[in-house]
Amino acid sequence: MTVWVETDLCNGCKRCLKACPYGAVEMREGKAHILDKCTSCGACLEVCKQKAINTDMVPREIPDFSDRKGIWVFAEQREGKLSRVSLELLGKAQDLALSLDQEVSALLLGYKVSALSKTLIEHGADRVMLAQSKALEHYRTVAYTNVIQEIVSSYKPNILLMGATHIGRDLAPRVSRRIGVGLTADCTELSIDEEEGILLQTRPAFGGNVMATIANRYSRPQMATVRPGVMEILPKPGNRGEVIKCAVALKEKEIGTKLLEIVKEKKQGVSIGEAGVIVAGGRGVGSKEGMGALFSLAEAMGGEVAGTRIIVEEGWLPVDRQVGQTGQTVRPELYIACGISGAIQHRAGMLGSRYVVAINRDEGAPIFDVADWGIVGDLHEVVPRLVKAMNEIKSVRGA
Amino acid sequence: MKIIVLVKQVPDTTEVKLDPKTGNLIREGIESIINPDDRHALEAAVSIKETWGGKVKVLSMGPPQAIDAVSEAIGMGADSGILLTDRAFAGADTWATSSTLGKAIEKMGGYDIILCGRQAIDGDTAQIGPQVAEYLGISQVTYVSRIEEIKKKTMVVHRRLENGFEKVQCSLPALLTVIGEINSPRHPAVSGLLKACGEKAPITIWNAADIGAQAKDIGLEGSLTHVIKTFAPKFKRQGELIKADAEEAVGTLVSRFRENKLI
Numbered sequence: 001m002t003v004w005v006e007t008d009l010c011n012g013c014k015r016c017l018k019a020c021p022y023g024a025v026e027m028r029e030g031k032a033h034i035l036d037k038c039t040s041c042g043a044c045l046e047v048c049k050q051k052a053i054n055t056d057m058v059p060r061e062i063p064d065f066s067d068r069k070g071i072w073v074f075a076e077q078r079e080g081k082l083s084r085v086s087l088e089l090l091g092k093a094q095d096l097a098l099s100l101d102q103e104v105s106a107l108l109l110g111y112k113v114s115a116l117s118k119t120l121i122e123h124g125a126d127r128v129m130l131a132q133s134k135a136l137e138h139y140r141t142v143a144y145t146n147v148i149q150e151i152v153s154s155y156k157p158n159i160l161l162m163g164a165t166h167i168g169r170d171l172a173p174r175v176s177r178r179i180g181v182g183l184t185a186d187c188t189e190l191s192i193d194e195e196e197g198i199l200l201q202t203r204p205a206f207g208g209n210v211m212a213t214i215a216n217r218y219s220r221p222q223m224a225t226v227r228p229g230v231m232e233i234l235p236k237p238g239n240r241g242e243v244i245k246c247a248v249a250l251k252e253k254e255i256g257t258k259l260l261e262i263v264k265e266k267k268q269g270v271s272i273g274e275a276g277v278i279v280a281g282g283r284g285v286g287s288k289e290g291m292g293a294l295f296s297l298a299e300a301m302g303g304e305v306a307g308t309r310i311i312v313e314e315g316w317l318p319v320d321r322q323v324g325q326t327g328q329t330v331r332p333e334l335y336i337a338c339g340i341s342g343a344i345q346h347r348a349g350m351l352g353s354r355y356v357v358a359i360n361r362d363e364g365a366p367i368f369d370v371a372d373w374g375i376v377g378d379l380h381e382v383v384p385r386l387v388k389a390m391n392e393i394k395s396v397r398g399a
Numbered sequence: 400m401k402i403i404v405l406v407k408q409v410p411d412t413t414e415v416k417l418d419p420k421t422g423n424l425i426r427e428g429i430e431s432i433i434n435p436d437d438r439h440a441l442e443a444a445v446s447i448k449e450t451w452g453g454k455v456k457v458l459s460m461g462p463p464q465a466i467d468a469v470s471e472a473i474g475m476g477a478d479s480g481i482l483l484t485d486r487a488f489a490g491a492d493t494w495a496t497s498s499t500l501g502k503a504i505e506k507m508g509g510y511d512i513i514l515c516g517r518q519a520i521d522g523d524t525a526q527i528g529p530q531v532a533e534y535l536g537i538s539q540v541t542y543v544s545r546i547e548e549i550k551k552k553t554m555v556v557h558r559r560l561e562n563g564f565e566k567v568q569c570s571l572p573a574l575l576t577v578i579g580e581i582n583s584p585r586h587p588a589v590s591g592l593l594k595a596c597g598e599k600a601p602i603t604i605w606n607a608a609d610i611g612a613q614a615k616d617i618g619l620e621g622s623l624t625h626v627i628k629t630f631a632p633k634f635k636r637q638g639e640l641i642k643a644d645a646e647e648a649v650g651t652l653v654s655r656f657r658e659n660k661l662i
Contacts, residue, residue, distance in 0.1 A: 019628070021626040021627075021628065021629045022490075037489075039489045039490030039618070039619045040490070040619060041490055041619055041625065041626070043626075043627070043628075060620070138565075141529070141538075141539055141540075142538070145533075165561065166541070166542050166558075166559065166560050166561055169525045169526075169541065170529060170539070170541040170542070171529075172526075173493070173524075173525070173526035173527075173528075173529035173530045173533070174529040174530070174532065174533050174539065176494070176526075176530070177494070177497060177529070177530040177533035177534060178533055181623060182492060182494055182622070182623030182624035183493065183494075183526060183624070184624055185493075185522075185523065185524035185525060185526055186523060186524070200627070201624075204523075205521070205522060205523065205629070210629050210630070210631065211629065211630050211631070212626050212628070212629045213626070213627045213628050213629075213630075214624050214625065214626055214627065215624065215625055215627050216623060216624050217625065218623050219623045256537075256538035256569055256570045256573075257538055257540065257567050257568065257569040257570070258567070258568040258569075259565055259566075259567055260555065260565075260566040260567065260568055261565065261566040262560075262563065262564075262565045262566075263563045263564050263565070263566065264562055264563040265562060265563040265564070301662075333661065334656075334661055355659060355661065356636065357652065363640075363642075368638075368640060369636075369638075370636055371636060371638065372636050372637040372638070372639065372655075373637065373639050373641060373651075373652055373655050374638075374639070374640045374641060375641045375645075375648045375649075375652060376640060376641070376642050377644075377645055377648060378645070381645040382645045382648060382649060385645050385646060385649040386649050386652065386653075389649055389650075389653050390653075390662070393653075393662060
């Protein structure tokens with residue numbers, strides 16, 4: 001299997017260079033040249049207008065999946081409480097269902113959890129596939145996999161989404177391998193390709209430096225896990241849906257794991273993932289004392305304080321307030337970045353914010369590229385004035 | 400205990416940048432390292448061996464230069480290593496990769512525990528561990544933060560959750576994916592590195608034919624998912640830059656808040 005360039009036909013337009021996901025095309029004397037690291041993926045063939053790129057690869061046949069219908073969401077619950085990400089996925093699933101003209105189903109496994117069906121329906125599920133058994137009370141990989149395999153193979157959904165939680169990231173790959181389908185991890189964007197009708201799955205790669213869009217053409221359901229906090233919940237009050245009870249046949253012997261104990265560790269107070277307003281600090285804050293003004297602003301706006309990896313490492317904030325690639329992903333209504341330069345690793349954690357304000361002395365800071373409103377100035381002068389303005393507004397309202 | 404550790408050589412991604420003109424990755428001049436989580440898996444394997452006895456074998460898939468990762472693993476205390484390298488393996492997604500690793504493990508013979516890192520820093524998928532476990536049909540525990548007890552047919556481990564952990568007993572053989580919290584990896588010993596780089600180094604190289612893999616099951620051809628495009632992250636923002644003294648700038652900002660019903 002090789003890909004080569006007919007140099008006589010190549011006009012040096014570089015489309016192939018841009019299209020190559022592997023960086024395996026290089027320009028040599030104005031002509032495209034395929035390097036050794038080429039994987040024969042064919043991305044360059046599709047974009048070449050000169051038809052200068054050739055391959056001896058036989059095009060792979062895409063099976064007929066027209067009988068595959070429905071967008072399914074794994075409704076993750078722990079101790080009878082639904083994970084927030086399950087509702088977020090139902091929000092996205094409604095979107096996808098509209099594009100495909102298909103229905104949304106929630107896949108609910110557990111023990112005595114039928115009451116959750118109503119919540120799922122009111123968040124967009126047209127149908128709840130309910131599997132209940134004492135053996136499913138707590139999540140266990142093989143138990144859940146066996147049951148999902150049964151249900152998926154009889155109902156043949158088109159798409160199956162799971163939250164990229166510690167459960168979803170354990171379960172999804174096991175299920176995908178079991179039922180013989182591809183899987184894309186930690187997606188931050190999902191959409192339907194208009195021509196092919198397939199699910200386009202976009203995810204960060206290489207530590208968030210690159211976004212990659214991935215397709216799953218050769219198997220169904222198209223499976224993806226989705227980062228929590230990225231998709232929007234779309235409540236559908238008064239929605240009606242049906243509940244289908246699925247039989248569960250599990251043998252304890254086959255499951256292989258036994259849960260001995262669940263140990264909860266207290267969170268240190270804050271949950272920046274839920275905050276509507278986040279005031280975030282970066283290196284520009286200058287000191288631990290400097291964080292004081294940010295806390296005042298958060299208080300005045302009813303929000304939480306967060307920060308970059310650097311200031312967590314400096315010890316100015318605890319780690320549970322860190323936003324970014326190695327911290328949390330947040331999507332508040334308003335994100336106020338104070339003294340943050342806006343490294344890609346940080347941006348990866350806040351790009352879902354509805355509005356972004358950046359306050360920074362350096363006009364060239366990349367944070368301004370992702371801000372709705374940027375103030376070029378010293379945060380130590382700006383923030384206290386903003387606190388004052390907010391408090392005045394509050395007191396007027398209060399009076 | 401017969402232990403297999405899955406190791407991946409990865410580019411040090413904190414250094415990876417995108418060429419702003421072409422949108423391609425600039426990989427030149429970037430150092431390759433053993434994936435950080437995999438170092439913890441190696442440490443866990445070697446310390447199990449030190450306590451319970453047994454042998455640690457390392458398995459890696461990658462280009463020929465990934466032999467460095469296998470050598471380093473031997474330096475850390477693994478007894479032998481296998482490198483799967485073949486052009487036919489290139490472009491594999493996690494489906495094709497788990498098929499390849501699964502086949503190789505079957506050829507390697509018996510094992511009690513397979514250890515791997517939770518995820519690799521270049522792909523961040525965390526899928527290979529569970530997919531290999533399913534391929535082999537054995538128990539899996541992911542996000543392992545502690546190994547509490549190992550018996551002949553079972554082991555007890557801690558599995559990290561978002562708000563604590565669970566104590567899980569699993570049957571053997573089992574595959575565990577470990578997180579950084581589990582231990583502090585040792586540095587490779589010079590004597591071990593010398594052994595790994597010597598003429599009689601206990602490293603075997605296998606290609607696709609050696610593990611009996613067919614083209615349709617491996618590499619790009621054997622993959623079920625494909626990258627359609629890569630691009631630098633982009634944002635749609637209003638992008639208004641307010642250049643004024645602090646008092647005036649705050650005034651403008653507050654009116655923007657009002658216009659957008661933020662206050």
